[in-house]
Amino acid sequence: MAKRVCPVWVGYLLASPIRKLFQNPQRILSPYIENGMKVLDVGCAMGFFSLPLAQMVGSKGKVICVDVQEKMIRSLEKRARKAGLSNRIETRICHHNSLGLDDLKEEVDFAFASAVVHEVPDASRFFSEIYQTIKPTGRFLVIEPKGHISKKHFNITVSAAEQKDFKIIERPQIGRSHVVLLEKNVSLRF
Numbered sequence: 001m002a003k004r005v006c007p008v009w010v011g012y013l014l015a016s017p018i019r020k021l022f023q024n025p026q027r028i029l030s031p032y033i034e035n036g037m038k039v040l041d042v043g044c045a046m047g048f049f050s051l052p053l054a055q056m057v058g059s060k061g062k063v064i065c066v067d068v069q070e071k072m073i074r075s076l077e078k079r080a081r082k083a084g085l086s087n088r089i090e091t092r093i094c095h096h097n098s099l100g101l102d103d104l105k106e107e108v109d110f111a112f113a114s115a116v117v118h119e120v121p122d123a124s125r126f127f128s129e130i131y132q133t134i135k136p137t138g139r140f141l142v143i144e145p146k147g148h149i150s151k152k153h154f155n156i157t158v159s160a161a162e163q164k165d166f167k168i169i170e171r172p173q174i175g176r177s178h179v180v181l182l183e184k185n186v187s188l189r190f
């Protein structure tokens, strides 16, 4: 059964510029992003992180934004048009049980999921689908909100990722958040 997803009205709050005071997208993401990268923003909502990502990847890069709620995606598209970033942003509406990323096999340089994993019905499947999209050298940053999610629950999330052949490479510090930076455990393939 699907878990409760973030209501659209909360999407507006999450997109507020005031949030930058404690979660600055540039500061959080710039260590991982280079010009020309293909980035995946899963559970992007109205694009609080997607638009700064589109700026960071430059005109040759691409940000693929996936969300289960059409209203979130439509609002993101509007904001991207206003910011002149539509040509760097590709939007996708997915299903609760599938991100629909089969066409992106090992194409993604950097994947990002902020405050999303606790909403997906099957974390194992979620990690497995994202694993398929990431290049062998790619990385995946997962952030979960401390207010909502206990340390114990976050550890279960990280274990689900490890069971799908991700390995932990860092635990970056971000305000009010549990965070883990993952990469593919390619040694497990041999």
Ligand SMILES: C[S@@+](CC[C@H](N)C(=O)[O-])C[C@H]1O[C@@H](n2cnc3c(N)ncnc32)[C@H](O)[C@@H]1O
Pocket (backbone or CB within 6 Å): 005, 006, 011, 014, 015, 042, 043, 044, 045, 046, 048, 049, 066, 067, 068, 069, 072, 094, 095, 096, 097, 099, 113, 114, 115, 116, 119, 120, 121
């Ligand atoms: C709390 S919001 C976080 C939005 C954004 N990542 C941020 O940090 O501002 C969670 C988002 O994940 C989306 N979501 C929930 N379940 C999902 C699923 N199964 N697949 C894709 N997106 C999902 C929701 O629609 C919502 O937009």
